[in-house]
Amino acid sequence: MPKPLVQNLFANATPPLEGEHFDTLLQPALSVTIPAHNEARFIGKGIESVFRSAQKAGHPVEVVVALNRCTDQTQSIAESLGARCVVEDKKCISAVRNAAIRASSAPAIATLDADSWMSEDTVAAILRMVGDDRYVGGGAMIKPERMSPGIFFSVLSVVPYVIRHRLSYGMFWFRRDAFEALNGFDEQLVSVEDVDFALRLRSLGRQRGQRYGTLWRDGITTSCRKFDMFGDWYLFRNPGLVRRIFAGQDRAAADHFFYDVKR
Structure with a gap:
């Protein structure tokens, strides 16, 4: 198992006392929150990317993982890498996101899905933007790990639902007061x-x-x-499912594509 990068964030910082964990010495500048349902396959890569990006930025960062109905090694992997875990077993991604954020402590917050990872410059970019009073918060560009004709056309089937709002998603960043003003993610x-x-x-x-x-x-x-599991052309060939997912309250569609998928 890899050693926690959180213990090596600052090469120039005063080293911790023997037996003392690094993150007890410095308050985090950013909390990165991750919802996780049986994410043993991906969670390590995501957490490591956060701490690696924080190390390059030169700022302490905490990672809080909200465990949702986990039956695999997600918790042990996350904690071994320096993340803190909380449990929220509601079958509702909004509730899981909210639980992670409310368990975090930094004034600035970013959300990250368990199967995504940051670049080396992501933390620095977040802190630069979230510290700029011109911005209430925002999102990020998302790059898929691979591309194919099927993925391209499946993404095109989703784009009309997203692009009409002219907003980015993927990973959100914002200050805690904005989260509280919005009462978090809508659990309906x-x-x-x-x-x-x-x-x-x-x-x-x-x-x-x-x-x-x-x-x-x-x-x-x-x-x-999702494409590996359902097929690269799946969303393109199932526009009805896309419509139902974007309705927001279709439990059967959400269960089929998100909550009840075996991992």
Whole structure:
């Protein structure tokens, strides 16, 4: 098992006392929150990418993982790498996201899915943007780990639902006061909670005279596991399922594509 990168974030910092964990010495500048349901396959890569990016940025970062109905080694892997875990077993991604964020402690927050990972410059970019009072928060560009004709056309089938809002998603970054003002992610939704959150975050920004921003260059990479599982052409060939998922409250569609998928 790899050693926790959290213990080596600052090469120039005063070394911790023998037996003392690094993250007890410095308050985190950023909390990265991750919802996780049986994510043993991916969680390690995501957490390591966060701490590696934090190390390059030169700022302490905490990772909080919300365990959702986990029966695999997600918790032990996450904790071995320096993350802190909480449990939220509601079958609702909004509730899981909220649990991770409310268990975190930094004034700045970023969300990351368990099968995604940051670039080396992501943390620095987040802290630069979240510290700019012109922005209420924002999203990021997402790069798939692979591409194929089927994935391309499947993504095109989703784009109309997303692009009409002219907002980025994928990974959100914001200050804690904005999260509290919005009362977090809407727990009445079982899907597209990210789209809803982005719209409400932008609306809050307009009320405050702030903009919704996007990390264009230093976004995230995400796995193609859904395509690996269902097939690259699946969403393109099932437009009805796409419509049902984007309705936000279709439990059967959400269970089929998200909650009840074996991992």
